[in-house]
Amino acid sequence: MPWDLDNNRPIYLQLMERIQQDIIAGVYSPGSKLPSVRDLALEASVNPNTMQKALSELERSGLVYSQRTSGRFITEDKTMLKKIKRNLASEHIRQFFEKMTLLGYNREEILELIQEALKEE
């Protein structure tokens, strides 16, 4: 099943986001080895060079590191993983507020709606 990618945003960015998401969600655990570039590219149905670029960027951010001959591994730095998780959460919340504001709700009303929704659950 190819990865679900948008048509209008750079592919490598979306690959980075997806892998980041998978790391945070625990699909790959801290310290474990990532599949090879070719396998990931096949799984996503994308060009291996694009996958390579996504992984190099993730490496630059420190989320993954490569070991000369044995491949790429997920960082074991729990603080960093936590920070990235927190950033992703903030981003989701920002987007949510943006959409609710577009619907015409103010901050208090949004909070009320969230509390109501939580009660219903």
Next chain:
Amino acid sequence: MKPILECQGLTKKYGNIYALSNLSLTLERGQIVGLLGLNGSGKTTLIKLINGLITSTAGQVLINGMLPGADTKKLVSYLPERSYLNDHMKVEEILSYFSDFYENFNVVHARAMLSDLDIDTHARLRTLSKGTKEKVQLVLVMSRDAELFILDEPIGGVDPAARDYILQTILTNYNENATILLSTHLITDIENMLDRVLFIQKGQLVLNATVDEIRTAKRESVDSLFREVFKC
């Protein structure tokens, strides 16, 4: 290492009409490149020049630094837009024909792909559907250990399921020293697989950029940029 393909001031005139006009282009190894343009924009003319099937009016093509000829045909694996295979031959016969003809033809590989696609190698070509014939040809072309693959409309006639298989096949077989140049109108289907796209318009190269460069700069897909640039 020399670039796998270099076109320098390539021009082809038919009577008073320029099919290609002063086209210069360099392709490095290890890329999958989409050749895009409207019907009659010069895509097939360019492809035929690279394969030495026609001669240029001016300028030249270099493949690994060599002019098209016997030596470059070993390096280039070409899927033409129309079949050149004899309809009366069985798939099996064509396999041995290719084995005799090309020293870099990998028959084991070809058989494996044909069996994945459920194609009976004892069938005669003329008994196969149009799509199946296209699959056979693409398998033959992709089974060569070439350095430059040139595919003229490789997925036009096949069903979406086989299209996915073929695209996966291209990705699987693709080696880091080879370059694939493919022309197509089905941009959306292949956009994620491409490194680079070339837009050809009226015999001229109007765009040569990577897919992600386009998406970063224009905030749109190659497909929608194509529709914009070539709007009728």
